[in-house]
Amino acid sequence: MASLAEKVPKVKLNNGHEMPVLGLGTWKSKPGEVTQAVKDAIDAGYRHFDCAFVYQNEAEVGQALTEKMASGDVKREELFITSKLWNTFHSPESVEPALKKSLSLLGLDYLDLYLIHWPISFIDKEGELFPKDDNDKSLYKSVDHVDTWHAMEKCVEQGLVRSIGLSNFNSKQIQHVLDNCKIKPVVNQVECHPYLNQKRLIDFCKERDIHITAYSPLGSPDRPWAKPEDPSLLADPKIKAIADNYKKSTAQLLIRYQVERGVIVIPKSVTKTRIEQNFDIFDFQIGESDMQYIDSLDCNGRFCHVTWNNDSPDFPFSIEF
Ligand code: A2P
Numbered sequence: 001m002a003s004l005a006e007k008v009p010k011v012k013l014n015n016g017h018e019m020p021v022l023g024l025g026t027w028k029s030k031p032g033e034v035t036q037a038v039k040d041a042i043d044a045g046y047r048h049f050d051c052a053f054v055y056q057n058e059a060e061v062g063q064a065l066t067e068k069m070a071s072g073d074v075k076r077e078e079l080f081i082t083s084k085l086w087n088t089f090h091s092p093e094s095v096e097p098a099l100k101k102s103l104s105l106l107g108l109d110y111l112d113l114y115l116i117h118w119p120i121s122f123i124d125k126e127g128e129l130f131p132k133d134d135n136d137k138s139l140y141k142s143v144d145h146v147d148t149w150h151a152m153e154k155c156v157e158q159g160l161v162r163s164i165g166l167s168n169f170n171s172k173q174i175q176h177v178l179d180n181c182k183i184k185p186v187v188n189q190v191e192c193h194p195y196l197n198q199k200r201l202i203d204f205c206k207e208r209d210i211h212i213t214a215y216s217p218l219g220s221p222d223r224p225w226a227k228p229e230d231p232s233l234l235a236d237p238k239i240k241a242i243a244d245n246y247k248k249s250t251a252q253l254l255i256r257y258q259v260e261r262g263v264i265v266i267p268k269s270v271t272k273t274r275i276e277q278n279f280d281i282f283d284f285q286i287g288e289s290d291m292q293y294i295d296s297l298d299c300n301g302r303f304c305h306v307t308w309n310n311d312s313p314d315f316p317f318s319i320e321f
Contacts, residue, residue, distance in 0.1 A: 004044065004045030004279075005020075005045045005046075005047050005078065007045060007279075007282045008020045008021060008022050008045065008046075008047070008048075008279075008282070009021050009259070011211055011262070011264060013163055013186040013187070013211065014184050014186055014209040014210065015162075015163055015183070015184070015186060017112070017162050017163050017186070019048065019080055019112070019113070019163075019186075019187075019211070019264060020046075020047055020048040020080055020264075021258075021259050021263075021264050021265065022046070022048065022255070022259065022264075022265055022266075022267075022278075022279065022281070023046065023048030023049055023050050023080065023082070023213075023264070023265075023266040024037070024038065024041045024046050024048070024049050024050065024266065024267070024268070024269070024275065025050050025215065025266040025267055025268030025269075026038075026049065026050060026051050026052075026055055026057060026061055026268065027050075027052065027055050027215070027220075027268055028055075028220070028222050028223070028224075028268060029055070029057055029268060029270050030057070030270070031056070031057045031059075031060045032060075033270040034057045034060045034061055034064070034270060035060045035061070035063045035064045036064070036270075036272075037064075037269065037270040037271075037272075037275060038061050038064035038065065038068075039064045039067065039068060040272045040275050040276075041275050041279075042064070042068045042073060042074050043073070044275055044276045044279045045279055046275070046279060047074070047078050047079050047080055048079075048080040048081075048082075048266070049061060049065070049079070049080070049081050049082070050082045050189075050213070050215075050266040051081065051082060051083045051084075051102070051106065052083055052084035052086070052117055053083065053084065053085070053086045053098065053101065053102050053105075053117075054084070054086045054087075054117065054129055056129075058083065058102055058105035058106050059105045059106075061106060062105055062106035062107035062108070063107070065079065065081070065106065065107060065108070066107045076108070079112070080112045080113070081106065081108060081111055081112050081113075082111065082112060082113040082114070082115065082189075083099070083102040083103075083106065083111055083113075083114055083115075084114070084115045084116070084117035084167060085098050085099070085114060085115065085116050085117055085148070085152070086098065086117055086129060087117065087118050087120050087121055087122040088121075088122045088123070088124045088125075088127075088128070088129065088131065089124070090116070090121040090141075090143040090145075090148045091124075091141075091143060091147075091148075092147050092148060092150065092151035093151075094124065094151075095148060095151035095152060095154075095155065096151065096154065096155055096158075096160070099111070099114055099155050099160055099161060100160065102114075103160065110159060110160055110161060110162065111160065111161040111162070112161070112162050112163060113161065113162070113163045113164070113165060113186070113187070114152060114155065114160075114161040114163075114164050114165075115164070115165045115166060115167040115187070115189055116145065116148055116149070116152065116165075116166050116167060116169070117167050117168070118167065118168045118314075118316075119145060119166075119168060119169050119170075119173045119314045119316050120140065120309055120312045120314045120315065120316075121140060121141050121142065121143040121148075121312075121314065122138060122139060122140060122141065123139045123140070123141045125139060137311070138308070138309055138311070138312070140311075140312045140313070140314075142313070145169075145173060145176060145177055145314075146176065146177060146180040146181070149164075149177050149180070149181055149185075150181075150182075152164045152183075153181070153182050153183045156183055163186045163187075164183060164185060164186070165185040165186045165187040165188060165189070165210075166185045166187070166188045166189070167188065167189040167190065167213075167215075168188075168189070168190060168316050169188050169190075169316060170201075170316040170317070170319055170321060171200075171201060171204045171319070171321055172319060173314070173316060174188060174204070174205070174208070174210070178208060184208075184209070184210070185210055186210065186211060187210060187211045187212065187213050187264065188201070188205055188210055188211075188212055188213075189212070189213035189214075189215055189266075190212060190213075190214070190215065191214075191215055191216045191302060191303065191304045192212065192214035192215070192216070192217065192258065192263060193214065193216060193217050193218070193219055193233055193254060194233065194236075194239065194254070194257065194294045194295070194297040194298065195219070195231070195233060195297060195298065195299050195300075195301025195302075195303075196298065196299075196300060196301050196302050196303075197294075197295055197297075197298040198212065198214075198321070199295070199298070200320070200321040201321040202261070202263065204321065206262075211262075211263075211264055212263050212264065213263070213264040213265070213266060214258045214263045214264065214265045214266070215266055215304075216303055216304055217254055217255060217258055217265045217266070217267050218233060218234055218251055218254055218255075218267055218268075219231075219232060219233030219234060219254075219303055220268075220303050220304065221233075221234060222268075223303055223304065226303075230303075231301065233250075233254065234250050234251060234254075235250075236250070236297075238293075238297065239253060239254065239294070239297070242286075242290050242293070242294065245290075246284050246286070248281070248284060249277060251267065251274070251277065251278055252277060252278065252280065252281050253286070253294075254267075255267055255278055255281050256281040256284065256285075256286055257286060257291070257294055259281065260285070260286055260291060261291070302317065305317065
């Protein structure tokens with residue numbers, strides 16, 4: 001099975017570690033579906049899995065990893081496993097226990113990458129993931145991202161994780177961490193697709209040797225807050241027409257688009273045929289003019305706008321990038 005996995009190029013992170021450009025997303029993958037999906041993905045050649053504590057399915061992802069390692073289909077050192085620190089664990093003393101909790105759910109003794117999931121901090125209220133007051137308002141707390149970051153750095157020093165990074169941070173928030181860190185973030189994971197191509201944030205990060213990972217590369221049609229009238233990236237006739245020219249599906253074109261612009265990409269699927277299809281993107285190249293045309297579809301079209309948290313002082317999407 002090694003030859004399939006070898007089709008996936010790796011990027012070199014700013015600390016020398018390598019990360020496969022294609023991974024399987026697990027946000028929204030139901031616990032009852034994700035174990036089989038991860039096993040199917042390993043059989044298809046995926047070695048990079050994007051997880052998070054808040055997805056509430058890390059134990060089931062871990063079950064697949066444990067079984068596939070036990071059967072000898074894959075070795076730990078061939079895998080690249082990401083998890084994310086949830087918003088209720090930003091206090092420095094909560095970081096290591098949160099990471100260790102994800103490790104235990106995943107059945108691993110180290111992570112390849114641990115990200116601060118959001119720049120928004122919630123209070124820790126009886127273990128609730130989304131603590132709210134009686135009026136249904138989120139309960140925030142103030143934690144300097146640098147304090148959380150220093151606790152992340154300690155986890156690297158202890159060998160619990162190889163690389164650390166950010167997610168959903170805007171340019172100012174990234175710069176604040178960079179100005180005060182010992183260990184640089186290796187990636188910032190953000191929503192990214194043709195309607196929100198993140199060109200300026202990508203350029204900003206590139207100048208600072210930080211990679212971008214694209215979440216919701218297919219527009220996350222299964223996002224819980226989707227409305228029938230919302231635009232659909234996968235059904236966009238302009239994108240479909242280009243995909244048709246390459247005899248590829250719209251999903252394949254959207255994934256290939258990111259790989260060609262040097263962005264790491266983590267499409268989610270729990271469907272075996274789609275998991276395989278989404279991997280089958282290394283036998284074609286999108287021409288320069290098509291790439292430019294896809295870029296021109298940018299319309300600040302954010303699907304994961306989390307406007308319900310825009311009253312947080314750390315809300316990341318109120319500046320341009
Ligand atoms: P499913 O998981 O039921 O297969 P994103 O990665 O942007 O969050 O998008 C994930 C969504 O896109 C899921 O609903 C997933 O469905 C669907 N999806 C994944 N791959 C494909 C594909 N190749 N064709 C159509 N839909 C896909």
